[in-house]
Amino acid sequence: MLSIILRPIKEAFNGLFRHFSMTFSSIIAVSVTLLLVSLFLMLTVNLQEITSTVEGKIQIHVQISNDVAEPKTLQTRIEAIGGVESVLYSTKDEELDKFIASYGEEGLIFEMYRGENNPLKNAFIVELSDSSKLENVGARISALTGVEKANYGGTNTIKLVNMLTNIRDGGMALVLALGILALILIINTIKITIQSRSNEISIMRTIGATNNFIRAPFVIEGIFIGFIGSMLPIGLSIYGYSYVYTALGGVLFTAIFPLRAVFPFVLQLSYLLVLLGITLGLFGSFISVTRYLRGVR
Amino acid sequence: MIKLTDVSKTYKNGVNALYNINLFIEQSEFVYIIGPTGSGKSTLIRLLDAEEKPTKGKVEVSGIDVGALKHGKVPYYRRHIGVVFQDFKLLERKTVFENVMYALEITHMDPLIARQRVREVLKLVDISDKANCYPHELSGGQQQRTVIARALANKPKILIADEPTGNLDPQKSGEIIQLLERINVEESTTILMVTHDIGVVNLFKKRTIALEAGHLSTDIKEGGYIQHAEHHSQTD
Numbered sequence: 001m002l003s004i005i006l007r008p009i010k011e012a013f014n015g016l017f018r019h020f021s022m023t024f025s026s027i028i029a030v031s032v033t034l035l036l037v038s039l040f041l042m043l044t045v046n047l048q049e050i051t052s053t054v055e056g057k058i059q060i061h062v063q064i065s066n067d068v069a070e071p072k073t074l075q076t077r078i079e080a081i082g083g084v085e086s087v088l089y090s091t092k093d094e095e096l097d098k099f100i101a102s103y104g105e106e107g108l109i110f111e112m113y114r115g116e117n118n119p120l121k122n123a124f125i126v127e128l129s130d131s132s133k134l135e136n137v138g139a140r141i142s143a144l145t146g147v148e149k150a151n152y153g154g155t156n157t158i159k160l161v162n163m164l165t166n167i168r169d170g171g172m173a174l175v176l177a178l179g180i181l182a183l184i185l186i187i188n189t190i191k192i193t194i195q196s197r198s199n200e201i202s203i204m205r206t207i208g209a210t211n212n213f214i215r216a217p218f219v220i221e222g223i224f225i226g227f228i229g230s231m232l233p234i235g236l237s238i239y240g241y242s243y244v245y246t247a248l249g250g251v252l253f254t255a256i257f258p259l260r261a262v263f264p265f266v267l268q269l270s271y272l273l274v275l276l277g278i279t280l281g282l283f284g285s286f287i288s289v290t291r292y293l294r295g296v297r
Numbered sequence: 298m299i300k301l302t303d304v305s306k307t308y309k310n311g312v313n314a315l316y317n318i319n320l321f322i323e324q325s326e327f328v329y330i331i332g333p334t335g336s337g338k339s340t341l342i343r344l345l346d347a348e349e350k351p352t353k354g355k356v357e358v359s360g361i362d363v364g365a366l367k368h369g370k371v372p373y374y375r376r377h378i379g380v381v382f383q384d385f386k387l388l389e390r391k392t393v394f395e396n397v398m399y400a401l402e403i404t405h406m407d408p409l410i411a412r413q414r415v416r417e418v419l420k421l422v423d424i425s426d427k428a429n430c431y432p433h434e435l436s437g438g439q440q441q442r443t444v445i446a447r448a449l450a451n452k453p454k455i456l457i458a459d460e461p462t463g464n465l466d467p468q469k470s471g472e473i474i475q476l477l478e479r480i481n482v483e484e485s486t487t488i489l490m491v492t493h494d495i496g497v498v499n500l501f502k503k504r505t506i507a508l509e510a511g512h513l514s515t516d517i518k519e520g521g522y523i524q525h526a527e528h529h530s531q532t533d
Contacts, residue, residue: 003408018390203386206346207447208375209403297348297371 008216030229083133226281304354314340332508379448381458437464
């Protein structure tokens with residue numbers, strides 16, 4: 001009874017070593033595929049990280065006219081505009097605090113504007129749910145009565161938002177290209193496997209082996225190839241990502257573009273790659289053998 | 298044992314391989330099947346081996362309607378017939394011992410008993426000394442013996458041999474036939490041997506069935522087919 005379980009495992013290892021060149025090229029194919037997948041994951045995750053961080057920082061600073069007695073009504077009207085995520089009220093005193101704080105030690109000089117002399121206005125800090133609507137929302141807020149000025153950094157901010165959209169689109173195109181490349185690699189590997197094994201499979205069937213009996217060792221071989229094949233991309237990903245992260249100081253060009261921290265990201269990536277490798281090996285070999293078996297009687 | 302009733306076979310490409318074949322072979326018979334290339338010998342074997350289904354008629358082996366076998370049942374059927382293929386069909390990545398062992402492993406036989414049986418059949422066909430060799434390290438005759446050993450491993454009721462002496466010199470051919478005769482007598486195995494070797498047909502007289510262009514042209518129970526057979530061998 002034990003031999004029913006042990007036989008295909010033994011058989012699989014025999015196959016792996018006796019067909020070493022085939023095994024080796026399959027492992028390389030899996031490695032290259034997973035390396036592409038890993039690269040794609042690192043890119044997407046960081047693009048996501050950067051764009052969401054930047055977008056979270058984009059806000060509209062709305063100065064309110066001193067004539068407005070009831071800011072609550074105005075706040076409700078701003079909140080009603082599409083694309084607005086949240087509206088925070090900030091009194092002119094709080095505005096002065098922020099102003100002074102932004103100048104550090106030297107800011108203390110502005111303390112003399114405290115109270116009656118405060119030239120600043122009460123304000124709303126508006127955060128957006130969709131940064132691409134920045135210009136539109138800014139214009140609509142400006143048009144409201146009681147609003148003195150709606151500041152969103154003007155064309156520069158709009159340029160930044162457009163650039164982020166472009167980066168994301170470009171990244172997605174790259175990711176798609178990598179995905180297609182990976183798929184072609186997998187299909188090719190499976191094709192080669194079928195060709196090199198078709199004779200063997202048909203002989204087994206001719207002697208009287210059932211489909212499951214024929215398939216089992218091939219599937220175990222596939223799982224093993226997938227497992228081993230995932231080791232190289234995991235090593236390269238952990239080393240490569242840590243290296244790039246440290247070299248860039250955890251950011252891309254400026255602190256506005258932070259990268260995803262090395263841990264636990266690389267560990268999650270590693271688990272995913274092992275799982276993908278095994279799944280790829282399992283289904284790849286299962287499909288290739290089954291497809292061949294369907295053709296023979 | 299083997300019964301063909303009005304069997305015809307037309308391939309998908311339109312080639313008519315067999316026409317209305319009626320044939321009955323009893324348990325423990327030893328039968329030669331001869332005929333020129335394209336006469337339908339290979340198709341007959343493929344029908345018996347369940348590789349092909351008859352277009353018309355019925356192929357019965359040990360009471361099983363071979364043409365009606367479902368895909369999943371075919372492997373189980375094949376374990377009851379041993380086939381010695383002309384092109385050997387040995388697994389290149391396995392040794393002689395493992396090739397024979399494979400035929401027993403598929404039946405989930407206890408490994409200890411199976412190994413014992415492999416040693417027996419290897420001894421029977423006189424190839425024990427090559428047990429650990431791979432097929433590419435063997436001569437044609439040695440590969441032929443390995444295939445016979447594999448076909449015999451499961452103690453089949455029927456052994457089909459497709460040109461088993463095709464690649465051998467006359468002395469080796471004689472040895473193979475004597476081996477088949479011994480199996481035929483000692484194990485009561487029905488033997489169906491496809492051959493071009495007229496010397497063999499002449500020397501070891503057995504029932505001889507001749508196929509010609511898909512028709513069963515002659516069926517001589519007592520053998521002795523020299524003249525006619527030579528004619529066929531010349532047409533090949």
